[in-house]
Amino acid sequence: MITKEQLRAARGLAGFEQKFVAENIGVDPKTISNIENGKGNVSSPHAAKLVNFYETRGVEFTDHNGVRQIPSGVRVYRGNAEFRQFYDDIYETARKVGGEICLYNAASHLVIGALGADFVKVQQERMMALKDKKPDQFRYRVIFAEGDGTFFGASYCEYRWINPEHFNDTATFVYGDKVGIATFENNDVMVVVIKNAGFAESLKKQFSLQWQLTHEPK
Secondary structure, X not given: OOOHHHHHHHHHHHOOOHHHHHHHHOXXXXXXXXXXXXXXXXXXXXXXXXXXXXXXXXXXXXXXXXXXXXXXXXXXXXXXXXXHHHHHHHHHHHHHOOEEXXXXXXXXXXXXXXXXXXXXXXXXXXXXXXXXXXXXXXXXEEEEEOOOOOOOOOOOEEEEEEOHHHOOOOEEEEEOOXXXXXXXXXXXXXXXXXXXXXXXXXXHHHHHHHHOOOEOOO
16 A cells, blocks of 8 residues: 555655645645545555655655655646646657657547647647747647647648548657657546657657648648
C-alpha cells in the first residue's frame, strides 16, 4: 500500500507545490496536506488520483516505502486537463528548443474537443506570438485527412492533406527529442510521450517522406 511518506516524497521529487497538485486532481490543497501528514486516508480515491498523477509525471513508487524517477523516459497524459498540459509541453519545446514539430493523423474535431475552445485560443495566441517574435524558431507541419477544413493553427503551421485511406484517429506528435502518440477512444484522450532523441529523429525522417505524398488543401 502507498504510504503518506511516499506521496510526500513523490511530490518533492516531481518538484510541485501542494496547490498545483490539488488543482490538477480537483481537490482543495488542504486535502493534499492532510493526506501527506497522515490526517487523511491514503486508501481514499483522492490518494489513488495522487498516485496516478505522479506516475504520469515520471515518478515510480517502489518497494520499501520508496519513490524514484521512472528511468524509461515515458510519460502518460490522461484526460482533457492533461492533454492541455501536453500542449503546454509542445509550446515550451517550441519556445526553448525550436526545431521541427510534426503532427500526423490529426483529426481536428477530436483535438479541439479535447483541448476546449478557450485553450485553443490560448494556444493560437501564444504560438502566433512566438512565430512573430522568432519566425525561424520552429517549423510546425501537420498532415491530416483530405476534406478536413479546420486549420486552427494556420498562422503558424503548414497543412497538407493525405488520402483518408491512410488515416485513422491515432495522432503522432514529434517535437524536440520527444514522440507523443495520442488516442481519442470513447471521447477519452490519452497521450503516451517517449523522450528519446534517436526515436524522434527517425520519425521526423519518416514524416518527411509522408509529406512528399501529400498535397495542399483546396
